[in-house]
Amino acid sequence: MAAKLLSRLRQLDTRLISPQHQRPFFRNARLFSGQQIPSSDSHPSLPPTPTPTPTPLPPPTAGSAGEKRQRTSSLKDHELAKFAAISDTWWDSEGPFKPLHAMNPTRLAFIRSTLCRHFSKDPNVPKPFEGLEIVDVGCGGGILSEPLARLGATVTGVDAVEKNIKIAHLHADLDPTTSTIDYVCTTAEKLVEEGRQFDAVMSLEVIEHVADPAEFCKSLAALTRPGGAVVISTINRSIRAYAAAIVAAEYILHWLPRGTHQWSSFLTPEELVMILKRSSIDVEEMAGFVLNPLTGKWLLSDDVSVNFIAFATKKAEG
Numbered sequence: 001m002a003a004k005l006l007s008r009l010r011q012l013d014t015r016l017i018s019p020q021h022q023r024p025f026f027r028n029a030r031l032f033s034g035q036q037i038p039s040s041d042s043h044p045s046l047p048p049t050p051t052p053t054p055t056p057l058p059p060p061t062a063g064s065a066g067e068k069r070q071r072t073s074s075l076k077d078h079e080l081a082k083f084a085a086i087s088d089t090w091w092d093s094e095g096p097f098k099p100l101h102a103m104n105p106t107r108l109a110f111i112r113s114t115l116c117r118h119f120s121k122d123p124n125v126p127k128p129f130e131g132l133e134i135v136d137v138g139c140g141g142g143i144l145s146e147p148l149a150r151l152g153a154t155v156t157g158v159d160a161v162e163k164n165i166k167i168a169h170l171h172a173d174l175d176p177t178t179s180t181i182d183y184v185c186t187t188a189e190k191l192v193e194e195g196r197q198f199d200a201v202m203s204l205e206v207i208e209h210v211a212d213p214a215e216f217c218k219s220l221a222a223l224t225r226p227g228g229a230v231v232i233s234t235i236n237r238s239i240r241a242y243a244a245a246i247v248a249a250e251y252i253l254h255w256l257p258r259g260t261h262q263w264s265s266f267l268t269p270e271e272l273v274m275i276l277k278r279s280s281i282d283v284e285e286m287a288g289f290v291l292n293p294l295t296g297k298w299l300l301s302d303d304v305s306v307n308f309i310a311f312a313t314k315k316a317e318g
């Protein structure tokens with residue numbers, strides 16, 4: 001088993017460093033909507049990642065995110081089904097969302113420092129985000145939306161899965177500060193159609209689950225006011241990420257249900273920078289998250305080889 005895994009990883013390694021694969025920007029066909037990428041440029045040696053049998057989503061109902069599914073670009077039904085199937089576990093800090101709970105203080109530290117610097121806010125006051133309107137796209141059960149509200153932001157949380165929004169609502173209602181969060185079952189594209197804009201747009205651990213990351217970034221850009229900020233976190237398409245985020249997290253440690261992540265859906269930091277740039281969003285800061293195995297705590301690091309977070313801005317008008 002170990003030998004088989006090692007040989008698979010070696011195959012992957014060879015594929016990534018072989019001359020025909022030295023153009024990381026051009027490997028990911030999903031970033032080039034409508035453009036044909038030769039099939040040899042896909043992922044020939046990537047072992048198939050098992051996917052669980054997804055629980056089918058209920059048929060789209062009026063007013064749900066499914067309503068415009070034909071016209072939206074970001075929704076992938078089988079990805080949404082994975083989250084719908086475990087939606088009642090969002091607030092179980094030992095359940096399938098344990099890694100998000102564990103990473104939350106670290107990602108909030110990054111968000112707090114970057115947003116405060118950008119919007120000239122004092123990071124040391126109890127509510128540094130007072131006066132900021134923030135949207136949390138793909139908010140799930142509200143693990144990030146809630147602390148953003150506690151830090152003083154006016155928060156809108158959106159998710160394509162109705163069950164997630166219900167759980168988020170119920171949980172937020174337990175505290176008067178978080179009960180102000182406006183949770184809506186919708187998509188970024190739909191908010192754009194409605195002409196909504198925010199000072200800051202967050203989308204953490206979502207882009208690897210959408211159908212078209214470039215189109216998704218365009219929507220995030222459109223939701224950002226001129227002079228506003230975007231924060232995205234995701235997983236690098238690296239060999240280390242395959243070993244850590246899929247083999248270890250799903251198959252050895254059982255932190256996440258098997259099939260949660262598809263390696264080929266990950267983006268490298270360079271690809272993320274590029275697709276945001278095409279939407280006129282400039283990445284200004286990036287950090288990696290690394291787990292200290294002794295304390296079990298996640299730390300910000302320069303190592304972006306597995307989990308990483310990017311802070312980006314949209315130019316002010318004029």
Ligand SMILES: C[S@@+](CC[C@H](N)C(=O)[O-])C[C@H]1O[C@@H](n2cnc3c(N)ncnc32)[C@H](O)[C@@H]1O
Pocket residue numbers: 074075076079080083084100137138139140141142143144158159160161164186187188203204205206209210211
């Ligand atoms: C890994 S969870 C991240 C939750 C939250 N952002 C966090 O980090 O705590 C991904 C979430 O994105 C949602 N999602 C996936 N694709 C989406 C899309 N195209 N539009 C809106 N939400 C989406 C899923 O339903 C799920 O709740």
Ligand SMILES: [Mg+2]
Pocket residue numbers: 205206208209261
């Ligand atoms: Mg993910």
